Amino acid sequence: MPTLRALECLVAVFDHGSVTGAAAALHLSQPALSHQLAQLEREVGTPLLERLPRGVRPTVAGRAVHADAVAALEAAGRVLTTGRTVAAGGAGVLRVACAETMTAGLLAPVLRAAAGATARTRVELTELTSADEIAARVADGAADVGVCPPPGRDGADAEVLGREPLVAVLPRRHPLAGAPGPVPVVALGEGPVVHYDPANGLAGWLDTLAATHGVRLDAVTRTRSATTAARLADAGLGVAVVPVTALPAGAPGVVRALAPAQDREVVALTRPGRDPVVAAFVAALRRRGVPVPAAVAAQLAP
Template structure:
């Protein structure tokens, strides 16, 4: 059983195809199939079901996959640590976050990080939903995650503050500041696609005001929601931090406020690089 075999099978699962995985890994498809069957013989049970139009994990494969991802992530970190100790490189910081935070919160923090640690690479992993982010961190994907506070998290967690949400309306909107979401109950909304964690935020905020938002358009992209709202398609509830400094739409606070608690968290106690990055997040003072 080798890490290369782990990498091969994880890639097949992620790509959903032996053909695409072989192209990505720069190996022949027979060689890829041979290595995966060798892995299955070592494990003692099939890990993949081969289907006419792709592959899927067996129950044993589903149990195996998170451990394989964690092993590959640990191997990458071990290699980086060894090369850093040997003076071959200064390291890599792996940061995971939900999409909305990579638009507004992280860029200024990453800019400061780059100024202080120019030789440390940053690898950014983005996730649509807080649950996806939590699952990835349990698998050891990154050194630190930035997102909504995960319930019952077993590792370290540092409070960062609260992310404020605002309503974006088209120019000339008569609604006051702040605006009660209940006053927008009869309008068609710019909403987020299912699977985007912000869809849950919008639904919960509207439910608290006694209605379910009627979506006239749904978008996968967080940054698209305020643009569509400003174009007159309907109100959108968006994190304030994703709005550019110069924005044509009407921005209204909500009454009562809509906020989301954010934390930095990780699977194990932070190493010096990770601790320094978390310190920058805390210093940023963007919460509230």
């Protein structure tokens, strides 16, 4: 495989028209440059330069490989530039695995700010419903950052970004919809409930909450998406319990806190030894925190 140094010598001879000029430009001795050229010609298997009494002239093969040699040197230069820019936190491809409930409310503003700061960082986003699956992707190297509730498995570093309430979304004609104040957890057993597919981590959480309070849930339907659960509740199918980040923007429906109050941590998962791009992204998430939309906060107020 030709070395970059040998290709650099060949291109310099083309640029300067002589071994002497090329050697001076590269700060090499003429024998050293001639050695690089001879080695390159041995690897190619044919002369690339014709030696003349005054200077050199490229052969047919030399002219043919010149463009590729220039392209290889330019690509090598981009490797250095890109690597140094990424090391400074200014570019790269960031692979993010996010709980689907957190994409719009938590992640989107950070992605928008990152895109405004530099267009050279591209984010590849994967939305999932299982915190354990997100943690597995981070631990296995398939994702650089995970944003989710705390997973049940180890293998990644977790940094707490904040806590988010889990709330009840009521059908508009539900008996409790017109009453202020929180919805007792035991009231979840008094009518149909929009439940979750077992693949969603909220399914197990909701079952545990109900069992702890001696409640038997009547699951009228199941969905993998908490945002869909909120919409189904607002459409009148039954009560849904959802994290606030899953509520549809601008139209949350009838939202009430639960009694006792329920919340959960939101964490950023990374592998040890964060590179600057990952570190900057997590710092932006930390600054953002887990805000509660104003329209929701107004309904949760006592």
